[in-house]
Amino acid sequence: MxxxxxxxxxxxxxxxxxAHELGLHExxxxxxTIVAPMKDNPAYQQITPMRKIPAxxxxxxxxxxxxxxxxxxxxARVGDTRLFAKSSPDHWKVLSRYAIxxxxxxxxxxxxxxxxxxxxxFRWQGWVDDQFDRITAALGVFEKDPPAATGAITIADxxxxxxxxxLDFRFPDYGWRDRFPALAAWVKPVEARPSFAATRPxx
Amino acid sequence: MxxxxxxxxxxxxxxxxxAHELGLHExxxxxxTIVAPMKDNPAYQQITPMRKIPAxxxxxxxxxxxxxxxxxxxxARVGDTRLFAKSSPDHWKVLSRYAIxxxxxxxxxxxxxxxxxxxxxFRWQGWVDDQFDRITAALGVFEKDPPAATGAITIADxxxxxxxxxLDFRFPDYGWRDRFPALAAWVKPVEARPSFAATRPxx
Numbered sequence: 305m306x307x308x309x310x311x312x313x314x315x316x317x318x319x320x321x322x323a324h325e326l327g328l329h330e331x332x333x334x335x336x337t338i339v340a341p342m343k344d345n346p347a348y349q350q351i352t353p354m355r356k357i358p359a360x361x362x363x364x365x366x367x368x369x370x371x372x373x374x375x376x377x378x379x380a381r382v383g384d385t386r387l388f389a390k391s392s393p394d395h396w397k398v399l400s401r402y403a404i405x406x407x408x409x410x411x412x413x414x415x416x417x418x419x420x421x422x423x424x425x426f427r428w429q430g431w432v433d434d435q436f437d438r439i440t441a442a443l444g445v446f447e448k449d450p451p452a453a454t455g456a457i458t459i460a461d462x463x464x465x466x467x468x469x470x471l472d473f474r475f476p477d478y479g480w481r482d483r484f485p486a487l488a489a490w491v492k493p494v495e496a497r498p499s500f501a502a503t504r505p506x507x
Numbered sequence: 508m509x510x511x512x513x514x515x516x517x518x519x520x521x522x523x524x525x526a527h528e529l530g531l532h533e534x535x536x537x538x539x540t541i542v543a544p545m546k547d548n549p550a551y552q553q554i555t556p557m558r559k560i561p562a563x564x565x566x567x568x569x570x571x572x573x574x575x576x577x578x579x580x581x582x583a584r585v586g587d588t589r590l591f592a593k594s595s596p597d598h599w600k601v602l603s604r605y606a607i608x609x610x611x612x613x614x615x616x617x618x619x620x621x622x623x624x625x626x627x628x629f630r631w632q633g634w635v636d637d638q639f640d641r642i643t644a645a646l647g648v649f650e651k652d653p654p655a656a657t658g659a660i661t662i663a664d665x666x667x668x669x670x671x672x673x674l675d676f677r678f679p680d681y682g683w684r685d686r687f688p689a690l691a692a693w694v695k696p697v698e699a700r701p702s703f704a705a706t707r708p709x710x
Contacts (some may be wrong), residue, residue: 314652318565334661336601341634341637342633342634342637349641349644352607352612353607353610353641353645353647353648354607354610354614354644354645355641355644356610362599366599366600366603366604367600367609368602368603369603369606370606370610372575373602373603373606376602376639377599396565396569396571396576396580397569399576399579400569400571400572402574403572403576404557404572405553406554407557407559407573408557411557422631422634423631425634426629426630426631426634427591427629428514428625428626428629428633430545430626431545431625431629434544434545438557438558441552441558442557442558443557444555445556446569499672
């Protein structure tokens with residue numbers, strides 16, 4: 305399988321962590337791929353028209369996007385759907401928390417693009433503030449109901465961990481650890497997992 | 508079930524259409540909800556921290572987000588997963604096409620926000636052009652390999668139909684019907700389905 309991704313994206317990192325947790329990482333041929341709004345990339349757009357990362361191409365040539373679909377595909381490929389709590393009464397809660405964690409990462413990337421991709425004259429602080437208002441509200445939800453410290457890790461936990469890692473990477477001044485101490489305590493052993501340790505964003 | 512949504516969003520419309528196709532629409536208590544970037548909505552943020560629509564609250568109080576999870580939940584609720592082609596070899600292709608169709612809608616909403624939500628001084632045409640470059644590439648992929656004219660409708664078809672409906676609604680000058688004649692032909696009977704007809708965006 306060919307995985308187009310980069311460690312700088314929380315969505316690609318989530319997929320790589322899922323592959324590690326499933327024992328599939330060795331089967332991924334990773335193609336380092338940089339995308340940014342406004343940056344033409346006609347070769348990559350031939351692979352996936354929205355030019356988003358990650359994207360997976362499997363052996364028969366089928367394109368699999370985007371990150372939640374890739375994660376679910378990898379789990380189905382090895383027949384191990386525990387990450388998705390498939391047979392648990394918490395299944396829909398896990399999927400919804402996964403969506404909220406992804407929302408945190410999406411808002412963080414949107415805030416970053418405002419300053420990293422947009423010409424200075426058109427940058428709008430109000431947009432960034434709005435993204436962080438959402439991020440703070442969502443992290444507040446997780447802080448009040450943090451993931452279990454023990455037991456099986458879920459796809460929601462992985463996505464929350466990579467979203468927090470992205471905030472560390474791009475917005476160290478946001479100081480989420482001081483605002484959300486229960487999450488700061490929870491993430492410590494998560495970050496120490498081999499899957500997380502092997503996929504840290506570049507410095 | 509309480510569904511927070513509005514017909515103006517392609518994501519909420521997709522969920523409503525899924526409910527119609529599954530015979531579940533009568534079971535939805537629809538709460539008309541308007542969201543926009545920068546518009547505070549503390550009551551709604553209590554329901555779902557990212558303040559996105561749609562959001563579903565089921566009988567036991569569980570929050571289900573976002574639209575792909577709600578759609579999958581509704582299908583599982585009635586035990587009819589044909590929309591997701593669950594037992595077909597095309598399952599992953601359907602899910603990936605659904606993600607691309609959603610990407611078209613997301614890019615269209617992002618383009619709209621640039622002009623509808625952002626103060627005039629900070630608007631950047633380059634951002635809008637970039638979104639439409641992606642939209643055009645993705646519609647080109649569907650144009651080359653359009654959904655089947657007959658046979659069971661899938662979640663990917665529904666999302667493509669609502670994305671095209673959103674382009675009609677917000678960007679009539681884009682003229683997608685002239686650019687993508689196979690899709691224009693395909694969408695005609697789709698728009699005539701009761702589920703689509705009952706959920707048209709407001710004029």
